Amino acid sequence: MDEKVLEEFRNDRAYEIFLNEEFDAKQYANIIIASQEINDSLQKLSAGINTLDRELHSQVVAHHDDLLSQATSIEALEGVLKMMQSRIESLQITVGRIQKKVVDPYKMISSRTAQLRNLQIACDILRCVIRVLYLSRRLDGQLQGGLKELTNAAQSLNELDYLYNSMDLTDIQMIEQDKQKIEKARQSIENEAMLVLTDGMKSQNQTKVATGLQVFHNLQKLQLILQKVIEKSCNNLESCVCETLDPNTHIQSRSTGPGRAVMPTPGNAAAWRVSLWQGMEKLMGNIYETCVQMSVLEKVLFKKKDPVTHLCFIEELLKDGHPTVMAAFWKKVIFILTHELSRATEDNTFLKQTFESEYPKLLRFYNDLWSRLKPYSVTIDQVTTVRLGSVDYDNSVFSVPLITPVMGKDDVFNFPAENELNPELALRDSLSSFENAYLTRSLSRLFDPINTFFPDTAKEPPKREELTNIEKTVANELNAASVDTRLSLAIAKNVSKTIRLYCAKCERLIVTNSNAVQLTAAMTGAQTRNATVINSIYYLCTAVSKVIHSGNFAPQTIEVVEPAIQSALNMIKEAVEPLVKAMSKTIEAMILKIHQEDFASEKTENQIAKSECSSFIKDIQRFTDRIKGDYLARLDCIEIVDEMLNSLASRVLELFIRHISLVRPISDAGKLKIAADMAQMELAVGSICTKLSELGKSYKVLRCFRPLLFQTPEHILGSPALGENLPYFLVLNFLYSRAPPKLPSPYKASKWTEKEYSEWIDNHPDESERLGLIRETLDNYIQSVRVSDNKVLPPIIVVMQKILLKASSHRRGRFTTGILTSQMSLDR
Known part of the structure; x- marks a missing residue:
């Protein structure tokens, strides 16, 4: 179509609608009739039709030759189609003849195949029936053989189960009676095997246990039976625990109203406790016996192998992701103990108070239980890695194992690898609530006397009798906790807290003003009070130290308490230090008076013979004697005072020699006077220290300095003490004189x-x-x-x-x- 004509139709609204692919003639007619413009629309449509006719005529005239050639091609196509139709009919006739030759043989083959399949099924059923009859007769004989044929009977039952499961043998009357007989035999074998297994575990007879396990392994019920055995043992233990913790189990209780806890009568409380502890002892014995039975079971599982696959029974269990027997059993035991103890103590406050107040006794039962089980703990003689499928396993008791050990002869528990559950700690953690309560009470018993002795208005520390009570409390707590190292460490921490609390209380009583360090008059009230506080701290330290070293306590316990004792001793040093510093300043001021003495004038021999030491030396002697007698003698911490006085004496000698080296000029008489002063200073310092020889370098300097007074400079230069005992600067200061x-x-x-x-x-x-x-x-x-x-x-x-x-x-x-x-x- 000419583009101009097409464009004309597109731009004309009357014709535009006819170009739409979704044009609906009925809808168009309805619109025209509704608009009442029928004549105009008909004229418009007639004009459009004329336009299209003209366009068609022009297209035919323009493409006349092409249209004729297309008409010729249609006639040729009709000839080709007729030829193809004839060939298709021929092919259909051929296919029909082939179908007649194939269908009949196929039907015959299908019939023969069905007959063969039915014959094979019948043969299989006959063979199964024959085998069932044979195994049934053999099972009768094995049942008559007793324990020796028990495993073979289980194997026969296993094969019978396989035959019944692999083939449909229903409605075969020949074996119906045998089927009922087999079910009865199965029940009999399982009961007998369970009796053998249970008897073997109780008597620790591994042969019987192995026989029982082999029977259930042959019956494909090994895992199920192990779960039942563990569950039964745990149920028995749970009943025993409940009975032991039931207040009604013990001595006759007084009648109580509904909703009230059962409590022992006041007169029977002691007997009630005795009965309770006897029950706990019996309970620990039952747990031990059950653990030993489980150990025998697990040992046999590690040793016993499947005769067909040659795999240990334990490996077959582990490859399915099941934990070991002891792992499953021990976890349940811990859960039972934790749950039942919590439940019983919640229901009965007297039981709770008994376990909390006498926790060391309860812990001793647990420790005795573990000590009895410990000889059975794992002894891994050799560790071999086993690959089961795509998973590695070990011998962990409390998780799916990753390695398999070669078991020792007395193995019960497999100690877990790092970051895994520890069986001993798991047993101990079941008592964690009682331990925490006991430690809280213990700390309260230790703190209460101190808080009583130090009210808010306290101005004096406790007396010796009161300190003795604290000492006895500490000794009682440590002795009670000595049944267990872990508990001893916890109590030792409480003792350390007690010492630190006492020191904190005493620290508030120490006076630090000027009255505490005055040395010019008699002791003030502040100094007397400080001395009393220091003696009180020192007495507590020595008392606690005597307790921990005289008792049979673990070294770890002593190591926990000693830092607190040392901290208290350091506090004593800090309290005495201001007084010693005041002494040092006073003596230093006296030593400075050396520069007011006359060491330059010459004297006659008679004057020299009558000369005495310098006056400041006498002042130092009188001062040290007075301080030591009036002040320091009142302190009981002799070792600490001696240590600090030794430091003071060393400082005094150092200052004395330093200022002697600064004296100038010095005459011969002055040298003799200095020598006399040095001798008197030795006596003065010797009165406040333990031994002069223990003062170290300062005393050596004093001894080496005295000869320098009478030596020439050349002798001094060649002295072997120069640079060793005598510092260079000190000798040079002296040579200035x-x-x-x-x-x-x-x-x-x-x-x-x-x-x-x-x-x-x-x-x-x-x-x-x-x-x-x-x-x-x-x-x-x-x-x-x-x-x-x-x-x-x-x-x-x-x-x-x-x-x-x-x-x-x-x-x-x-x-x-x-x-x-x-x-x-x-x-x-």
Whole structure:
């Protein structure tokens, strides 16, 4: 069609509707009639038809030759179709002849095949019937053979079951009577096998147990029977547990109203407890006996093998995902104990109180049970990995095993691998509620006396008699818990908390103001109170320490308590330390008076012979004697006081030698006076320490320093003690006393006092820093000498330079030695 004509129809609304593929003539006619424009529509349609006729005529004229050629092709196609039709008819005739030749033989073959199949089925049924009759007669003979033929009878029954299940033998009258007889025989065999198995477990006869297991294995009921055995044993134990925990089982109880718990009469409480513990002892015995029976069963399962597959019975169970016998049984035992104990104690408060208050006794029964079972615990002589299908198994009691052990001769429990359930802990955890309650009560028993002795208004610590009560309570708690290591550790933690609580209470009583550290007058009330508190803490520490070391307690228990004791002793040290520091400051102030003494004047021999020690030495002697007699003698912690006094004595000697080295100038009479002071200082320090020889380096410095007073500088330079027992800076400070007056001492060059210089030395423990200050002062003096007219250095200055050089080389030598030692360690 010409595009113009087509476009004209598309743009005309009257013709546009006819181009729609979903055009409905009836709908169009209804619309025209409804619009009452029929004449106009007919005219429009007539004009459109004329237009189409003209367009068709023009198309025919334009394609006249093509239309003629298409008409010729249609005639040829009709000829081809006729030829194909004739060939199809011929083919149908041929297929019909072939069908007649195939159908009859096929029907004959199908008939013969059905006959053959029926013959085979009949033969199979006859063979099964013959085999059933034979096995039935053989079963009769085996049943007459007793226990020896029991496993063979079970095997015959197994084969009979296979025959009945593999073939439909219903409605065969010949074997109907045999079928009933077989069912009776099955029941008889199962009952007899169960009796043999049960008797073997009770008597621990592995042969009988093996016979029973083999019978049920042959009957394909091994797993089912094991479940029944475990269930029956657990039910018996559950009944025994319920009976033991039932208050009515024990001594006659008084009548109570409905809804009230059964309670023992007041006069029968003790007898009720005795009966309860006897029942618990019997219960533990029943659990033990049942565990041993289960162990025998499991041992046989590990040893017994299927004669056909040669696999152990246990492996056949494990490959189906079932746990071992002991795993299943022990889990149920733990569940029964946990559940029944919880239920019984909820229903009867007296029973709950008995178990909580006498928990160590209850725990002892459990520990005795486990100690009896422990000899049967697993002894894995050899571990071999077994692959069953696509799953690895072990010998774990409480889970599907991953490895299979070669069992020892007395194996009951297979200790689990890491992160798996521990049978002993599982048994212990069934008592966790009672243990927690007992520990809470124990802590309360330990805390109550302390809280009673320390009310909010307390100003004094408890008396010795009251502390003795705390000591007895601690001893009683530890002794009661000694039946079990784990319980002992828990009680030991409570004891540690008790000691820390007591120390916390005492700490609030300690006075820390100035009255507690005054040393000028008699002891104040604050100092007396502190001494009483310290003695109270020390008494408790020594008492508890005596308890834990004199008793037969595990080392772990002692290790738990000792840190708390040590913490209390440290608290004592902290309480005594302010007083010792005050002593140290007072003695240091007395030592500073050495610089007010006259060591430069010369005296005659008579004056020297009559001379006494310096006055500050006498002050120190009087002070130390008074403090030790009036203050420290009231403290019972002699070891702690001696330790702190030894440190104080060492500090006093160190300060004394330091300030002696700063004295300048010193005459010959002054040297003798210093020597006398040193001798008297030894006596003064000896009165406050245990042994002077235990003071260490400070006492060695004192002993080595005294000869320096009378030695020449050259002798001092060659002294073997220089750099070893005598520090270089100390000797150099002393040599300033022999130096020219123009050479100022290091502290004067820095414009310090003797006290400030001593404090600087304390704050700079590195000797190189101390020597650096001395070197600076010495270098300044040497520089001033070089610029003066007299450029010759005094001999003492040369000696001091050599000592500084020796100190530097000594320090480098130690540094090199340290490097070589480290390198040798690395080489090794």
